[in-house]
Amino acid sequence: MTQISDTDLTQGGLAPEANAGRILLIACGALAREILALKEQNGWDHMVLTCLPAIYHIQPQKIPDAVKTVVKERRDQFDQIFVVYADCGTGGLLQNTCAELGVEMVAGPHCYSFYEGNDRFAELAEHEFTSFYLTDFLVRQFDAFVWKPMGLDRHPELRDMYFGNYEKLIYQAQTNDPALVEKARDCADRLGLAFEHRFTGYGDLEDALKAVAAD
Amino acid sequence: MSDEQEIILSELNDEELVEQMFDDLYDGMKEEIEEGVNILLERGWEPYRILTEALVGGMTIVGADFRDGILFVPEVLLAAGAMKGGMAILKPLLAETGAPRVGKMVIGTVKGDIHDIGQNLVTMMMEGAGFEVMNIGINNPVENYIDAAKEFDADIVGMSALLTTTMPYMKIVIDSMVEKGIRDDYVIMVGGAPLNEEFGKAIGADAYCRDAAVAVEMAKDFMGRKHNSLSA
Numbered sequence: 001m002t003q004i005s006d007t008d009l010t011q012g013g014l015a016p017e018a019n020a021g022r023i024l025l026i027a028c029g030a031l032a033r034e035i036l037a038l039k040e041q042n043g044w045d046h047m048v049l050t051c052l053p054a055i056y057h058i059q060p061q062k063i064p065d066a067v068k069t070v071v072k073e074r075r076d077q078f079d080q081i082f083v084v085y086a087d088c089g090t091g092g093l094l095q096n097t098c099a100e101l102g103v104e105m106v107a108g109p110h111c112y113s114f115y116e117g118n119d120r121f122a123e124l125a126e127h128e129f130t131s132f133y134l135t136d137f138l139v140r141q142f143d144a145f146v147w148k149p150m151g152l153d154r155h156p157e158l159r160d161m162y163f164g165n166y167e168k169l170i171y172q173a174q175t176n177d178p179a180l181v182e183k184a185r186d187c188a189d190r191l192g193l194a195f196e197h198r199f200t201g202y203g204d205l206e207d208a209l210k211a212v213a214a215d
Numbered sequence: 216m217s218d219e220q221e222i223i224l225s226e227l228n229d230e231e232l233v234e235q236m237f238d239d240l241y242d243g244m245k246e247e248i249e250e251g252v253n254i255l256l257e258r259g260w261e262p263y264r265i266l267t268e269a270l271v272g273g274m275t276i277v278g279a280d281f282r283d284g285i286l287f288v289p290e291v292l293l294a295a296g297a298m299k300g301g302m303a304i305l306k307p308l309l310a311e312t313g314a315p316r317v318g319k320m321v322i323g324t325v326k327g328d329i330h331d332i333g334q335n336l337v338t339m340m341m342e343g344a345g346f347e348v349m350n351i352g353i354n355n356p357v358e359n360y361i362d363a364a365k366e367f368d369a370d371i372v373g374m375s376a377l378l379t380t381t382m383p384y385m386k387i388v389i390d391s392m393v394e395k396g397i398r399d400d401y402v403i404m405v406g407g408a409p410l411n412e413e414f415g416k417a418i419g420a421d422a423y424c425r426d427a428a429v430a431v432e433m434a435k436d437f438m439g440r441k442h443n444s445l446s447a
Contacts, residue, residue, distance in 0.1 A: 060409070087379045091409035109379040125380060129327045129354070151289025158292055165329035165353055 004032060006140050014051035020077040022046040023212060026070050027084035029054030030137040031111065034174050034202055035084060035209065044213045048078070054137065058149055060089035064097040071101045082212045084205075086110050106208045111135060114204040115172050130167040132193060136174045139184045147190070159192060168194040174202060224250050229258065233269045240273030241280075243293025245300040252301040262308040263315070263345075270301050271343040278340070278428035288332075295336055302339065315345050318438040321363045322373035323351035325384040330377035333407060333427070337373060340427040341434060346371075357391045364401055370441065371434055374420075376407040386418035393419070402437045404430060 004014060009029035016024065027035055029051040039047055052066045063085060071081055083098055083105035098105045108114040112133040113121035138145055147153055150162055169191060171184035181197050188195035224247065227235055232251055239247040248270070255265045277294040280286040286294075320341055322334050331353050338350045349367045351359055364372050372392075376382040385405050392398040398419075405415050406424040415423030421437070424430035 087409075089379060089409050091379060091382065091411050091414055093411065113380075122380075125327065129381075130329055149287075151287070151292075155289055155293060158289060161292055161296075161332065165331065 006137065007144075009033075009051060009137075010054045010141055010144050013053045014049065016048050016050035016074070018048045021048045022079045023048065023215070024074055024078040024081045025049045025084050025209075025212075026067055026074075026081060027051045028057065028088065028111070030057055030135065030141075031084055031205070033137065034205065038202060038206055038209055042210070042213065044209070047209075047213060050074075054141070055144070057088070057138075058145060063088060063090050064093045067094065068097050068101060071103055075101075080212075080215060082209075084209075086114055104212070106205065108204065111205075112172060114208070115174065115200040115202065116198075117200075117203045128168075128170070130165065131170045131196075132163065132166045132168070132191065133170050133172055134184055134187060135172050136177070136180060139171060139180050139187060142183070142187045146187070152190075163191050163193065166191070166193055168196055170196045170198055172198055172200045174200065225254050229255070229260075233272070236269045237273040237276060240270065240294050240297050241277055241286075241290075243290065243297050245297040248297040248301045249304060252304050256304075256308075262305045262312055266302070266305050266309065266314075266343055270298050270305075271340070274298050274340060274343065275428065278426065282426055282428065291336070292332065295339060298339060298343070302342065306342075316347055317345040317435065318370040318441075319347045319349070319367055320371040320373055320434065321349045321351060321360065321367055321369040322375065323355040323359060323363070324353040324375045324377075325381050325388065326354055326356045327384065328376050328378055328381035329353045330375070330407075333377070334373065334375040336427040337375070337406065337424070337430045340431050344431045344435060346434060357388050360388050361392065361395065361397070364397075369401060370438060371402045371404060373404045373406070373424075373430070375405070376410070379409045382407060382410055382414065383418075385420065389419045402434075402441075404433060406430060 009032050013029045014032050023046055025035060025047055027049060032051045035049055050070065056062045067083055075081060081103045083103055085094055086106045086108040087094060088110050106114055108118040115135060152159055169188035185195050222235060224232060224235060232254060236248060236251040252265055274294065277286060277291060281291050322338055324331050324334055338348045341348050349363055351363050360372055374385045374388060376385065389403060403420045404422045404424050405420045410423055412423045422433045424433055
């Protein structure tokens with residue numbers, strides 16, 4: 001598998017592995033490893049992955065325009081483009097952008113939902129809305145995505161203002177990695193939350209990419 | 216701040232003190248703000264004047280720099296914490312001294328959503344602008360908004376949501392108010408990170424407020440129009 005660092009995925013994203021091909025996937029950098037793993041497992045060599053900086057997870061207003069730029073740059077080089085983002089905090093704007101560009105995207109509100117399975121997540125949301133979610137990527141990048149941007153490294157006294165209404169941190173694991181489970185448990189401790197480890201695998205992401213791969 | 220630069224607030228004249236309080240608010244220095252408020256009170260300033268000139272004035276700078284990307288959420292929260300310290304001293308005094316009341320607002324985060332940072336900021340800024348605010352907290356079903364608005368005789372109902380999954384609930388609240396024939400009794404303002412102008416219009420809100428400062432300006436504008444239409 002391509003050697004990539006989480007820091008590069010966070011700040012810079014991922015350049016496409018090839019400049020032309022059948023299907024281009026434009027994804028969030030936080031999904032890069034998972035998509036590359038699925039590509040390898042399923043032999044989806046006709047799919048080319050490029051990623052936008054994962055840090056847009058906390059700056060979702062940047063996502064629609066960034067997606068639009070890549071689609072416009074690359075659409076002549078590929079037969080099909082698929083956007084591997086859910087709504088991701090864009091309040092429907094990414095959906096509008098994709099519709100305008102004539103490209104499809106992943107269904108659902110965010111990666112926590114499609115990893116769990118959108119239908120199941122919607123059911124669980126009734127009872128789990130006091131839960132804070134982390135994925136494999138976000139556990140590894142907890143400081144870059146949670147601790148530092150929220151200023152908790154400089155002002156730990158703000159913690160309860162952010163997390164006082166939360167009860168539990170749910171680590172949605174895409175892979176079985178005991179070290180990540182321990183890191184996630186430590187994240188929960190730092191936030192003062194109870195901890196749950198829940199293996200989700202790739203959830204609806206895998207189904208969405210399978211459907212695209214078969215097109 | 217190093218020792219040689221230490222500023223003794225009580226030694227500053229009024230103008231310098233207010234300027235210093237702007238800086239202290241900007242830096243989130245709660246104790247210094249409390250001290251500044253107490254000094255101005257001792258000097259005979261009316262509580263409402265301290266609120267508007269020193270605290271709201273300072274928070275307006277914070278709000279503008281947040282909007283312009285110079286300050287970020289942690290710094291705004293620290294500034295808000297400092298302002299809250301000053302407000303805690305002033306609030307009982309404001310009630311005693313009969314500060315002007317601009318209007319009444321009920322605000323809360325919608326059902327299924329526990330994020331209250333934004334609405335707490337709006338509450339504070341609205342109170343600073345002379346509104347009476349009933350903050351009904353988080354995870355509010357339709358009936359909470361309707362009951363609170365009636366009980367409080369509100370002019371404005373504010374709804375907040377941070378999640379894409381919870382923001383559609385705002386439409387359920389508005390539709391319920393329409394069904395009950397009470398929609399037009401209130402100005403409905405909505406806000407929260409994933410919202411936008413288009414969404415606000417689509418659900419039938421009167422205003423989408425990008426941030427707390429915009430919420431205050433819009434609320435004042437609506438109240439001004441209401442007074443004008445009543446006096447016409």
